[in-house]
Amino acid sequence: MGVSFILFCCCLALTLPVHGQDQSGFISIDCGIPPQGSNYTDKTTGIRYTSDAGFVDTGESKAISSAVRNNYILEQQLFNVRSFPKGARNCYGLRPEGGRGNKYLIRASFLYGNYDGKNQPPQFDLHIGVDYWDTVLLENSFSIWTNEIIHVPSTDYIYVCLVNIDTGTPFISTLELRPLNILMYPTTNGSSLSYFRRYDLGSTADKYQVVRYKDDVYDRMWKSKNLDYLWKLNTTKTIDSNGDGHGLLQPPSKVMSTAAFPNISYDSLLFSWEPDSPSDDQFYIYLYFAEVEVLKANETREFYIYLNDQLFYDDPVVPQYLSTFPVYRDFPHESSDGNFELSLRKTSTSTHPPILNAIELYTAIQLHSQTDDIDVQAMMSIKSVYGLTRNWQGDPCVPQSYVWKGLNCSDNGARPARIISLDLSSSGLNGEIAPYISSLTMIQSLDLSNNSLTGQVPGFLSRLTFLKLLNLKGNNFTGSIPAELLAKSKDGSLSLSIDEIEGENTNPCQSIPCEKKKKSIVVPVVASAAALCLLLTTATMATLWFIKRRKRVVRKEEDAETNQKDRSFEMKNRQLTYSEVLSITNNFQRVIGKGGFGTVYHGYLGNSQVAVKMLSLSSVQGYKEFQAEADLLSCVRHKNLTSLVGYCKEGTNIGIIYEYMVNGNLRRHLQADRNSIVLSWEERIRIAMDAAQGLEYLHHGCKPPIIHRDVKSTNILLNENFQAKLSDFGLSKAFPTEGGSHVSTIVAGTPGYLDPEYCASNRLNEKSDVYSFGIVLMEIITSRPPILRDDENIHIIDWVSSNLANGDIKSVVDPRLQGDFDINCVWKAVELAMTCVSGNSTQRPNMNFVVTELRGCLPTEIARHGTESIDSVGVPLYLESKMSLPMMR
Numbered sequence: 001m002g003v004s005f006i007l008f009c010c011c012l013a014l015t016l017p018v019h020g021q022d023q024s025g026f027i028s029i030d031c032g033i034p035p036q037g038s039n040y041t042d043k044t045t046g047i048r049y050t051s052d053a054g055f056v057d058t059g060e061s062k063a064i065s066s067a068v069r070n071n072y073i074l075e076q077q078l079f080n081v082r083s084f085p086k087g088a089r090n091c092y093g094l095r096p097e098g099g100r101g102n103k104y105l106i107r108a109s110f111l112y113g114n115y116d117g118k119n120q121p122p123q124f125d126l127h128i129g130v131d132y133w134d135t136v137l138l139e140n141s142f143s144i145w146t147n148e149i150i151h152v153p154s155t156d157y158i159y160v161c162l163v164n165i166d167t168g169t170p171f172i173s174t175l176e177l178r179p180l181n182i183l184m185y186p187t188t189n190g191s192s193l194s195y196f197r198r199y200d201l202g203s204t205a206d207k208y209q210v211v212r213y214k215d216d217v218y219d220r221m222w223k224s225k226n227l228d229y230l231w232k233l234n235t236t237k238t239i240d241s242n243g244d245g246h247g248l249l250q251p252p253s254k255v256m257s258t259a260a261f262p263n264i265s266y267d268s269l270l271f272s273w274e275p276d277s278p279s280d281d282q283f284y285i286y287l288y289f290a291e292v293e294v295l296k297a298n299e300t301r302e303f304y305i306y307l308n309d310q311l312f313y314d315d316p317v318v319p320q321y322l323s324t325f326p327v328y329r330d331f332p333h334e335s336s337d338g339n340f341e342l343s344l345r346k347t348s349t350s351t352h353p354p355i356l357n358a359i360e361l362y363t364a365i366q367l368h369s370q371t372d373d374i375d376v377q378a379m380m381s382i383k384s385v386y387g388l389t390r391n392w393q394g395d396p397c398v399p400q401s402y403v404w405k406g407l408n409c410s411d412n413g414a415r416p417a418r419i420i421s422l423d424l425s426s427s428g429l430n431g432e433i434a435p436y437i438s439s440l441t442m443i444q445s446l447d448l449s450n451n452s453l454t455g456q457v458p459g460f461l462s463r464l465t466f467l468k469l470l471n472l473k474g475n476n477f478t479g480s481i482p483a484e485l486l487a488k489s490k491d492g493s494l495s496l497s498i499d500e501i502e503g504e505n506t507n508p509c510q511s512i513p514c515e516k517k518k519k520s521i522v523v524p525v526v527a528s529a530a531a532l533c534l535l536l537t538t539a540t541m542a543t544l545w546f547i548k549r550r551k552r553v554v555r556k557e558e559d560a561e562t563n564q565k566d567r568s569f570e571m572k573n574r575q576l577t578y579s580e581v582l583s584i585t586n587n588f589q590r591v592i593g594k595g596g597f598g599t600v601y602h603g604y605l606g607n608s609q610v611a612v613k614m615l616s617l618s619s620v621q622g623y624k625e626f627q628a629e630a631d632l633l634s635c636v637r638h639k640n641l642t643s644l645v646g647y648c649k650e651g652t653n654i655g656i657i658y659e660y661m662v663n664g665n666l667r668r669h670l671q672a673d674r675n676s677i678v679l680s681w682e683e684r685i686r687i688a689m690d691a692a693q694g695l696e697y698l699h700h701g702c703k704p705p706i707i708h709r710d711v712k713s714t715n716i717l718l719n720e721n722f723q724a725k726l727s728d729f730g731l732s733k734a735f736p737t738e739g740g741s742h743v744s745t746i747v748a749g750t751p752g753y754l755d756p757e758y759c760a761s762n763r764l765n766e767k768s769d770v771y772s773f774g775i776v777l778m779e780i781i782t783s784r785p786p787i788l789r790d791d792e793n794i795h796i797i798d799w800v801s802s803n804l805a806n807g808d809i810k811s812v813v814d815p816r817l818q819g820d821f822d823i824n825c826v827w828k829a830v831e832l833a834m835t836c837v838s839g840n841s842t843q844r845p846n847m848n849f850v851v852t853e854l855r856g857c858l859p860t861e862i863a864r865h866g867t868e869s870i871d872s873v874g875v876p877l878y879l880e881s882k883m884s885l886p887m888m889r
Contacts, residue, residue: 023047023048024097024179025096025097025098025177025178025179026047026048026176026177026178026179026219027094027096027175027176027177028047028048028049028050028174028176029049029050029051029052029055029092029174029175029176030049030050030051030052030076030077030080030174031052031080031081031082031172031173031174031175032052032061032062032063032080032081032082032083032173033049033051033052033061033080034051034053034061035051035053035054036051038051039051040076042075042076042077043076044075045212045213045214045219046213046214047213047219049076049077049174052082052092052175055092055093055094055175056082056090056091056092056093057389058084058086058087058090058391058393059082059083059084059090060082060083060084060085061080061081061082061083062080062081062082062083062115062116062171063079063080063081063115064078064079064080064081064111064112064113064114064115065113065114065115065117065141067114068111068113068114068141068142069113071142072142072886073886074111074886077109077173077174078109078111078113078144078173078174080173081110081111081112081113081115081171081172081173082171082172083115083116083169083170083171084162084164084169084170084171085169086391087164087391087393088163088164088402089127089161089162089163089164089393089394089402090161090162090170090391090393091127091159091160091161091162091393091394092159092160092161092172092175093157093158093159093380093394094106094157094158094159094160094175094177095156095157095158096158096177096179097179098179099153099156100153100154100155100156100373101152101153101154101182102152102153102179102180102182103150103151103152103179103180103181103182103184103185104150104151104152104153104158104177104178104179104180105148105149105150105151105177105178105180105218105219105220106128106148106149106150106151106158106160106175106176106177106178107146107147107148107174107175107176107177107178107221108126108146108147108148108160108172108174108175108176109144109145109146109172109173109174109175109176110136110138110144110145110146110171110172110173111142111143111144111145111173111886112138112140112141112142112143112171113141113142114141115171116169119141120168121138121139121140121141121143121168122136122138122167122168122169122170122171123135123136123137123138123165123167123168124136124162124163124164124165124167124168124169124170125162125163125165126147126160126161126162126163127159127160127161127162127163127394128149128151128158128159128160128161128192128365129153129158129159129161129367129370129394129395130159130368130370130394130395130398130399131192131365131366131367131368132365133147133149133194133365134147134194135165135277136170139703139704139734140704142886143703143704143884144884144886145882145884146221146882146884147194147195147882148194148195148220148221149192149193149194149195149365150180150184150185150192150193150195150362151192151193152182152192154367154369154370154373154416155370155371155373155376156373156376156377157373157376157377157380158177159393159394159395160175161393161394176219178218178219180218181248183248184248184249185249185284185286185362186330187284187330187331187332187364188330188331188332191332191364191365191366191367192364192365192367193284193362193363193364193365194362194363194364194365195362195882196273196276196283196361196362196363196882197273197359197360197361198220198221198222198223198358198359198360198361199222199223199224199225199358199359200222200223200224200225200254200255200258200357200358201225201230201258201259201260201356201357201358201359202226202230202232202233202234202258202259202260202261202355202357203224203225203226203232203234203255203258204232204234204258205224206224209224210222210223210224211224211252211254211255215252215253215254215255216250216251216252216255217250217252218250222251222252222255222358223884225260226260230260230261230262230269231260231261231262231263232258232259232260232261233258233259233260233261233292233293233355234257234258234259234292235257235292235293235322236257237257237292237322238253238257238322239253239256239257239290239292239322239323239324240253240322240323240324241253241256241324242324249286249288249326251288251324251326251357251358255288255357255358256288256290256292256324256357256358257290257292258292258357259289259290259292259355259356259357260355260356260357261352261353261354261355261356262353262354266353267345267346267353268303268343268344268345268346268353268354269343269344269353269354269355269356270341270342270343270344271341271342271359272339272340272341272342272639273340273361274338274339274340274637274638274639275338275363275637276637276882277637281334281335281338282332282333282334282363282364283332283333283334283340283361283362283363283364284328284329284332284333284361284362284363284364285307285312285328285329285333285342285359285360285361286326286327286328286359286360286361286362287305287326287327287328287342287356287358287359288324288325288326288327288356288357288358288359288360289317289319289324289325289326289327289355289356289357290319290320290321290322290323290324290325290357291319291320291321291322291323291355292321292322292355292357293352294321295321295352298351299351299352300318300349300350300351300352301318301319301350301351301352301353301354301355302316302317302318302346302347302349302350303316303317303344303345303346303347303350303353303354304316304317304344304345304347305317305327305342305343305344305345306342306343306345307333307340307341307342307343308335308339308340308341309341309343312327312329312342313327316347317344317354319355324357332364337639338637339639344356368398368399369398369415369416369417370395370397370398370416370417371395371396371397371398371409371416371417371418371419372416372417372418373416374439374441375396375397375417375418375419375439375440375442376395376396377436377439378419378436378437378439378440379392379396379404379407379419381434381436382434382436382437385431385434385436386424386427386428386429386430386431386434388427390404390405390406390427391405392404392405396409396417396419397409397417397418397419398417406422406423406424406427407419407421407422407423408420408421408445409421410442418442419440419442419443420442420443420444420445420466421443421444421445421446422437422440422443422445422446422447423445423447424447424448424451425447425448425449425450425451425471426449426450426451427451428451428452429448429451429452429453430451430452430453430454431453431454431455432453432454432455432456432458433448433453433455433457433458433461435458435460437460437461438458438460438461438463438464440464441464441465441466442466443464443466443467444466444467444468444469445467445468445469445470446461446464446467446469446470446471447469447471448471448472448475449471449472449473449474449475449497450473450474450475451474451475452475452476453472453475453476453477454475454476454477454478455477455478455479456477456478456479456480457472457477457479457481457482457485457498458482459482459484459485461482461485462482462484462485462488463484467494468493468494468495469494469495470485470494470495470496470497471497472496472497472498472499473497473498473499474499475499477498477499477501478501479501480501481498481501574645574646574647575646575647575648575649576646576647576648576657577648577650578648578650578651578653580648581603581612581614581648581653581655581657584603584604584605584610584612584657585601585602585603585612586603588601588614589601589602590602592611593611593613597613597615597616597730598613598614598615598616599613599614599616600612600613600614601613601614602660603657603660605645605646605657608645608659608660609660609662610645610657610658610659610660611657611658611659611660611661612655612656612657613655613656613657613658614653614654614655615654615655617652636697636698636702636706638693638694638697638701639693639723639725640690640691640693640694640697640723640724640725640726641694641697641698641725641726641727642658642659642661642717642725642726642727643658643659644656644657644658645657645658645659658727659719661717661718661719661725661727662718662719662720663717663718663719663720663722664717664718665713665714665715665716665717665718666687666691666713666714666716666717666718666724666776666779666780667712667713667714667716667779667785669718670713670779670780670783670814671783678814678816678817679722680817680820681813681817681820681821681822681825681826681861682858682861683722684780684781685825685829685854685857685858685861686722686724686858687716687718687722687724687780688724688776688777688780688829688854689851689854689855689858690723690724690725691711691716691724691726691773691776692773692847692850692851692854693851694724694725694726695708695711695726695769695773695847696847696848696850696851698726698732698769699766699769699846699847700846700847700848702734703884704734705734705766706732706733706734707732707733707734707764707765707766707768707769708726708729708731708732708769708772709731709732709733709748709749709764709768709769710728710730710731710732710748710749710750710753710772711726711753711769711772711773711776712750712752712753712772712775712776712786713776713779713780715727715728716776731748731749733764749772751786751787752775752785752786752787752795752796753771753772753775753776753786754771754772755767755768755771755772755841756839757771757839757840757841758771765841766846766847767841767842767844767846768841769847770836770841770844770845770846770847770850771836771837771841771844773836773847773850774832774833774834774835774836774837774844775796775797775833775837777829777832777833777836778796778797778800778830778833778837779796780829781812781813781814781826781829781830781833782796782799782800782812782813782814783814783816784796784799797834797837800812800830800833800834801834804830804834809823809826809827809830810823810826812826812830813826821861822861825857825858825861828853828856828857829854829857832845832850832853832854836850
């Protein structure tokens, strides 16, 4: 039996500390609220929130717009934000009670709320410590973007940083930290876990309801996930989260008391997902099961779990009544093609279908070494004791691009970075030299010149073993210079710069005999030259950096208007030069398509074939469509949508590069005069199901929903395995609000596929795509085009209807199939197509229903040919993005 979950005995689980029941160790920050008199207790959760004043020393407090606040039901902690208009990186410093080596859940939430009146949601990066965590992508003023990370810090400080990537001003609404049991969520190689999805399945609550503290002692947020084609089970009894001694994960009883299962006619439950970005290629998967239905003596529920058709758990799962059974691995899972599909398959002896109560998915983040904790603590103390206001944010040394001003650090490699140089010259320092400097044990150069430091020069400076340069000039010290410092200065191991000290002990020769008083305190000329050289080098580098930075800012400002829309995909995908595009396409040798935007060329990127779509300079409307497609492809990923590989934007040479589909478009394979190989009926149903799944994802898996607007057979492409993918998103349009029934827009699309209701009213909704898909489904069944030119331009709907009126279903099907199909499956497909093209959009099904019906049509065809087990067919569950929308008032 494989290692499917971590076994811990009950006594061990009971002895381990459980945080959260009394908010012990909780850090709950409402970002942007005033520091005095603004702390409060949330009325729903009972969680106590505080101001962020003690956790960050930069940024500005702002309030979201009254329009957003008044029109949506929001938690109090979303009313304000802290905005960071200055600085490339701004960080919150958290120092939890447990410190390093403990495990924490850290959650950051963002609601733009048009706080700045610009109505332009920004995009920016989120870092945990020195490592990239995620990119905050906000689609509108009222969407809420939330992410969590399960993290074991290597230092006592945890930094959560917002990084400006020149696409808007970073901001944050809430920041929360929750202690976890150190044995929860085990990983390999010290990885942190970045939240991907967490769902409460089978819940009867609406999609806006979230289960969290106090139901969940760790304050994880469980979203309700309901689909029309999944059935629900529930119980009012308490579910034991410590069942079988595996109680460390402790999903709340409220979550485990509900479960989802497929329609009784299906033997399996499928759910699939794709990474949000190509870098998210490793997933940790946590599945939770509990039987909530009382089974009779002769009834059983038993099923296997597969991941990408490989056994995920060696034994069949038999959920126990009212007892939680978690299934997971302590190592990440990968996919060769970036697609993940879990399948819960009923065994041959089971009388009941599989169930699933809850699921958690995380991506793995490999952590890099940070600055040594002793050095970090020293710098934080120095910053505090002198009240330094310079923008010292996050880790002092790592990454290299954000090293604190005035510091030089060792090349950390695989080890913690160490501070080797500290320049606090002309920093307005007062008082004595802070003793915390003595903790910088690897320091080689220390410049405290031109401040107002007083008191005696401390002896601990002489005990800094590696100190080679010490500049104390321009201060007001008293007393004598420590003998050890003078000795190092005399033997040349230390370059010491200091003014003559006035006071009771002004003669440094009292401690060490001197040939000449002047030589005992004046730094050698060579040392002065070295110090001057170091300062000049630093100044020169700073000047060059400033000039380079200024040029980049000016260039960004000049290009802001033209680049605003395509920044999203520029950030995410590989940028290619025009010369590289020429090389990839062999100087645009092979044309594989043309459109209003320009021309599509075949090419090779490495060993992979690609399609290169270049924008024509004469195309005005084409540019808008081209830009829309680039934006959409950069934001969505699904196995049934074409994937964006890269882009080129070099002057007037603008192009996008996407995966090449070897078998071209669907229409080509349906035309009898151009295709000698006839698609089988099973292949046609699979292609229809693939296209439907891609469309379903756009409608129900994207927030906000996306309407394709140009669904047709030439926009359905086929790869080498005849897997279908939707393409050409130039006309696609997103709904501005989730609750809207339609958007008003100019009619666009292809004649023959256009929804007549949309044409008449200019009111676009998802049912317009359903109509177009119905036409495509008729094409797949008949192999005839939408408009039959040889029959006085008869529309395919009229042609099909006429044949059905005569009761002749076989005459509707492509005659080249020669009757090789299941007649019941044909009837089901034809009836589905006719329902999709109903004249009244309210009578058309949604794409969830369409996918379910096509899946139901497939098993009989599979069984007829014996091509694969019917057990692999089941109900799909698609996982949505991290974005959520608040409920409207």
